[in-house]
Amino acid sequence: MLALASGLIALRYLPSIPAFEWVLLVLVAGLLLLSMRVYPVGLFLLGLCWACVQGQSALDDRLSPALDGRTLWVEGRVVGLPQQADGVVRFEVRDAYSRHGPLPNTLRLGWYGGPSVNSGERWRLAVTLKRPKGLLNPQGFDYQAWLLAKRIGATGTIKDGQLLAPARYAWRDGVRQQLLRSDANGRAPWLAALVMGDGSGLSTEDWKLLQATGTVHLLVISGQHIGLFAGLIYGLVAMLARYGLWPRRLPWLPWACGLAFAAALGYGLLAGFEVPVQRACVMLGLVLIWRLRFRHMGPWLPFLLALNAVLIVEPLASLRPGFWLSFAAVAVLIFTFSARLGPWSWQAAWLRPQGLIALGLFPMLWILGLPISLSGPLANLVAVPWISVLVLPAALLGTLMLPVPWLGQGLLWLAGGLLNGLIAGLELLAGMLSPWLPATVPTSLWMLSALGALILLLPAGMVLRPLGWPLVLLAVFAPRTLIPYGQVEVLQLDVGQGLAIILRTRHHTLLYDAGPKVRDFDQGQRVVVPALQSMGVATLDVMLLSHADSDHAGGAQAVDQSMKVKRVVSGDVPLLPEILEAQPCINGERWEWDGVAFSLWQWSGATDGNQRSCVLQVDASGERLLLTGDIDIEAERALLDSPLAVATHWLQAPHHGSRTSSSMAFLKRLSPSAVLISRGHGNAFGHPHPQVLARYAALGMTILDSAERGAIRFRLGAFGAAQSQRDQRRFWRD
Structure with missing residues (x-):
């Protein structure tokens, strides 16, 4: 079963789907090995073959x-x-x-x-x-x-x-509308998320609160909810049988398992039977079958059966973080609760699981690039029983009783009131401890830290346990890659139609523009802040906002709120929020960090925000980068009379490569080897313009386009080539 699951999961790591002839060859080889009783390799190949077929089917179903x-x-x-x-x-x-x-x-x-x-x-x-x-x-x-x-x-x-x-x-939509119209102490959207799996009514602040406290799983229909509801039904039948109230002619165990599974399916249908719910129902069904007939074979049997069943039904499930987190959480519980010499006390059974799950999921969250809630274990210690024992039963019963208005509405009002109490406590915790995103480290260090977490999950008294904490703490004190003196690490982030570039010297970090914000899509919060945190940056020395347009400065407030920013500079200070306390761009200002020279320029004759863009030149050991914001041809002409009009190796395309920028005179004077374009795929502005691209090509410039290559990274001062995120090939990436 492990070999079969490994073959199915291997799909997510393929750079491309093999041609049909190769898949057919893999199928024949797998069947041949099975006939020779080489089961692990044969099942691995069969799993890989089935995953490739399903992956290609999904690719073929995309828009022409x-x-x-x-x-x-x-x-x-x-x-x-x-x-x-x-x-x-x-x-x-x-x-x-x-x-x-x-x-x-x-x-x-x-x-x-x-x-x-x-x-x-x-x-x-x-x-x-x-x-x-x-x-x-x-x-x-x-x-x-x-x-x-x-x-x-x-x-x-x-x-x-x-x-x-x-x-x-469309009965589900009707039930949802009734839930949203109910008087649930102002928490109707939360109850819709809890009962129906519909989180669309939750605000951005609500989601931030859940993420900060590690309680997102409580408001998304998951295995926990399905298992709890089924467990209540199972426990009710078992209690009736224990006290002689269950009919003797009906064997209680098969009925308890059957009714529990039926209850889980009913809840799953109410929640829309999405992939996480399907996964939970499959796992529950196998656990109940194991409880009936195969208990002597140990708890890992239903786990592996569920893992393979989910992957066979949908091999693409391994592309979703929820797949890894849900199975990892169950594996941690099985590993820590089974094969113990004696049962835990009720206090230990209540206190330990949250800490153990937090410890066990830590490596998985880290490798998936997800924030780790430091308050999560404490928050879940209270939130899990609060939701499970109080809120969820009242919410489900209230939903079922909606045809009886006074009873259904009363129960929903009670559930909403209980949620209000819980939310107040979560807000208190969120204010005390912010989520943590560990810095990215080499795979070898991550594996050592994951091994440390596994060692700490071993029973007390094991000889190796003292080694666990030092290994886990590699995440906190991971050695940071030191940038050589006189060099700059440059990372142009993929923020869509906008701009955000991180420049990091040995001891300093500068952010040039902070990405766009459009309605509830704040790329400063979604992209820029996580990227800085993954690089181990806790403090920005300078946040330079070229000008105040939302595609360049929209994410600035999110960055300012998420980390310490020593200085904010902009070419368009009056139009920025006062909370940023920005300073004006000073034409001719220069400074040096770790052997790298930085110079600012702004056109004194500018008449609009684009022309007022604050231009930054970076010189590292003679290799130059010019960041131009949204200047147009007139501003470019003025820049040619400045000290920055010298040979430049890397050029950030002015105004995303618009038709009114990148004049031939400007490009010939700078003669860059490569041009960085940051823009949204299929944007409404037509950036970059074909005429501008033709100029770049005519001058032999390498075009590095974020819409085609994702984030782009290079080391200024090392005179090397750029690397893009799309260089890491995966079969689903064009």
């Missing part, structure tokens, strides 16, 4: 390149629960049809300012469709992998729409 970026009339049925936040309605459409050609089976669409959309409705929509694409940054969320794992073949923005047919059999 010929339709990428086109606006089409599409007909389809709304599935799942539509989400509405900040004036945007987001939902999925299945069985979509267009006369222009075949479409993927599932589309994920957004409708800005759109009307209310309900599950089960059939719509005719004018949609600008795009192939799955996402930002790609070190330790960042891989949106493209997430879309593939959900088998979403295209995303799109709706321009117009017509309702063709009302919803049919």
